[in-house]
Amino acid sequence: MALPRGALHRIPVGDLRPGDHACLLFASDEERTVVLREFVRGGLDAQDKILYLAGRRDPHDPAALLDHYRLPAPHGGRVEILPLDELRTPDGLLEPAALLGRLRAAATRSRAEGYRALRIAGEPRPAPRDGRDARRLLRYESLLGEEFAAGRALAVCQYDVRHCVPEALDAVTSAHTRGVGPDPLVRTADLLVVRTYRPPGLRLEGRVDASAHRQLRDALRSVAGVRGELRLEMSGVEFPDLGGLRLLMTFARARAARHRSVEVTGLAPELSQVITLIGWDRTPGLRLAETVA
Secondary structure, three states, rough: OOOOOOOOEEEEEEEHHOOOEEEEEOOOOOHHHHHHHHHHHHHHHOOEEEEEEEEEOOOOOOHHHHHHHHOOOOOOHHHHHHHEHHHEEEOEEEEEHHHHHHHHHHHHHHHHOOOOOOEEEEOOOOOOHHHHHHHHHHHHHHHHHHHHHHEEEEEEEEHHHHHHHHHHHHHHHHOOEEEEEOOOEEEEEOEEEEEOOOOOEEEEEOOOOOHHHHHHHHHHHHHOOOEEEEEEEEEEOOOOOOHHHHHHHHHHHHHHHHEEEEEEEEEOHHEEEEEHHHHHHOOOOEEEOOOOO
């Protein structure tokens, strides 16, 4: 599913810093789980305090939360649960002022306890259903933004794009300073490999040479279990060596053996010509998209 007009630039969740008020627009439960797990794990490693806003279906104690996201027991960080049901109006709506007051008090308390910052995450926010909901959301998010500007807290607000109309997504993105996505599978001086979920696959940027073969092989293995067609987006890749190309062809053949396929997009024309000249364009399980000019 495409993101809204003017969608926020996405940064890795591990690059967030105190004061950030980020937005996660996700289209699969797997994507949300991966990003949230990395967000919480990063807080534990940085010795932050994590405040999890728990809905009706979320874990209601820290041990259950860590187990749910397959995280180790914290060494320096700390996890607390804030049940959102405590802050709902009689008709079931979340009261923004009450929540903001609790978040402000929690951020002040975390600093007094010696933590670097308070990390806030929780259940996905419901998408606005009409203009009134959108205005309520924007007021709430603007208040949060002012609070985070003090640098005492950072948050990831989550919205499921599968249940949002375009107008709602535009409102959501306008209320945040940046978007957030999963941490890269590979990030070196020469190569960046990022897991994608819309569509499922990998995005590669940089140079693929002998020094990067092991990292690329590991990244390909991480998505080997994806069902159906998987996309490798390579518009940001410099001309790879033959060893790198062989890794891609071997990966495609392995998927073909399980009746799955790989689509390679964004190839430079000269690279597509080399693949065709060698005959690798006929590799089982491989589909080359139209080359970029």
